[in-house]
Amino acid sequence: MLSFGMPRIDTAFPGFQRGDFTVLFGHSPCKMLVFLLSVRCQLPRRKGGLNSTTVFIDGGNTFDPYAVSTTAQEYGLEPKSVLEKIFVSRAFTAYQLTALVCEKLEEALKRHNSKLVVVSDIAGLFLDRDVPKIEGSDLFFKMTQHLLNLAARRRVIVVASYFPQALSNRSRFLERVLYGKAGTVIGLKKSKGALKLIVARHPSIQPLVVYFPSNGVTMDRFLKA
16 A cells, blocks of 8 residues: 555555555646656565566656655655655657557566556557557557556556646547546645645545645645645
């Protein structure tokens, strides 16, 4: 089990089980959460971690070593050591992202003995107009199905961050596919001076919403909210 480590959230949402394929949707707060999970993954199980490395597939050039280092310091961890246990691969096209997931990911999990996979900005590259619509849709369907199967087969946690875009036929299709494949769908949004965590789908708990103050939130206060 991998938890967020935030008492107010963990009371309602205990965390991610191995074998889960989860979508985190939102923007800036969502980016923060995947960095948080990448650090907490390295904690021992008694502290809500997995005692594991992370494979981080960066589909939107979002990986921020400074944010990771800040989070590590909040937990009293040495930032350099934490960063060395997060194995980052970047994709710059939808084709590269699909190849990383479908052809390279499983081998990386074996090599690094990782129990957490993060796929950052999973849909963004598929909205590129240079990617033919039908071809891009087929690739996205194939990639998300592979992540679902891989999570179950290797008993790893797969977390994909999704940043909703302006509505179009293509973005609607990608969102439907993504939400349809994921067993757990969680959102984090700013709403009227508060952060709102939305558990939209989960295999064993009812949908829920958790609010906590966002004004003046530092990383330390965010972790303790």
